[in-house]
Amino acid sequence: MQQLTEIRWHARAGQGAVTAAKLVAETALAADQYMQAMPEYGPERMGAPIKAFTRISPEPIDIHCNIENPDVVIVLDDSLLDIVDVAEGLVSDGAIIVNTCTPPDAIKRALGLADSITVACVDASGIALDTIKRDIPNTPMVGALAKVTGAVDIDSVKSLLEKTFGKKFGQEIIDANLASVDRAYEEVKAV
């Protein structure tokens, strides 16, 4: 297993990036890993571009600083691609996962990314609208993360979703979220 995986999240405030980062952290804990998940706090307004960071490691994590060279970048809103340098500092064999209808080769060209970088795209918003009936792309994106990187385990993600959502929501909402994770896992396309 890789020593340390560093993930950077790009989203707009209100899209659930922090919740997704927390879900990933809890999945890591379930696998007896160490983790950090930290949002970057600033003036908070719905819709403003935000970043969040997740570290996962089999060893205790000592460092407390921003992630500048992520192994994985997750973009929850493709309108950020034009205004934020989402690939900044991405390691040369890293992966970028985008919630978009655009195919991955077009994104790769648009961002001018090297061939060594994996670009993966999934219509997480569309999946969320179909299943959860709201444009909350965060949980399906965790499904895509599981498929593309293996940083988290899909079954572990689903069992945690059931456990944490089970306290607050009915079975219908839980099933919808589980379906969204499965669909994103199946539908994500990478180049």
Next chain:
Amino acid sequence: MPEQKTVATTGNSVVAEAFRQCAPDVVPAYPITPQTTIVEEFAKFVAQGRVHAEYVTVESEHSAMSACIGASAAGARVMTATSSQGLALMWEELHIASGMRLPIVMANANRALSAPINIHCDHSDAMGARDTGWVMLFAETAQEAYDNTIMSVLIAEDPEVLLPVMTCLDGFITTHSIDRVQLMDDESVAGFVGEYVPQNALLDTDNPVSHGNFAGLGGPYFEFKRAQREAIDRSKAVVERVGKAFSDLSGRPFALIETDMMDDADVAIVVIGSTAGNVRHVAKQMRAEGLKAGVVKVRCFRPFPHAELAAALSSVKAVAVLDRAESFGAEGGPLYLETRSALYDLEHRMPVVNYVYGLGGSDVKLELIRSVFDDLSDIATGTPALHGPMYLGAR
């Protein structure tokens, strides 16, 4: 050893959990920014009936500490939390709490002070309160914040001490980040902190006392202050004793200062709070590259462990002290002043340099820590030490 539950959660959450487990009688708090979610989560515990405490919301931090003082003088176990401008607004009450020898426990999320406006991490708030007579513990991680909070109750209430304790954790970096933490079961914590038996309770009508009287014009004010000095000096042994007991219970280490790779170190960095992790990480890299680097983390800042620090640093060739706070106009930051003073009596005095870093949440990048070790390596081999403080990473 008690059963412990491993969770992934924030520093604020585990401090709130520690509050609940320590079962305070009264928690007064100003519930609006710059407050932390510690009291928000604690309020929820009260509403859920999971802790039987009087949760009092007040109109300012000045009032929050006033209510703490009143409740503590009455004989209650009292806890609260604050941050940044909130701590600054409590200033006169901080002195009253320690002067009346009230064992209040307060969590402080270390955050910057205005102006200019900034909500992020630094130690300016707590360091501004370093002479108010409170015992002060600092956490590197959410785990240490949880552990320190539980220990603080026993330290404050020890009959040899009877002083308020401030338990500090780094704003956002520790308070808002999710980290892996081990929590003890409720019974073990309850057993560890025990029932509070107040020493001089106003509500103990069989033994009437008064607090905070006029002591001027030939009164015993001066002697009261000496008694406070003696109490905080005595608290050092109590912090160590409570830390040892907690360490035995939890299986996690505690010391006034925690050292890494210091046995044969040529150069060392002295640091407080979450940045200690960054320094440890880089020190290991420097070791791999041949520099004998070491780390000294100060976990208890008041009382300051001068003797322990001097012993740990006695054989190094150069020391850098990292301050996440200013002491404007002084020779350097607060930790630097303490460290330099601690080293004065050593037979072999080494160069000590000071870096101010991370003010207002400025990111503590690993290459900045590396640059400090590079400087130390040069100084240890004869390059003259610069007179600081140097602003690490300032543009």
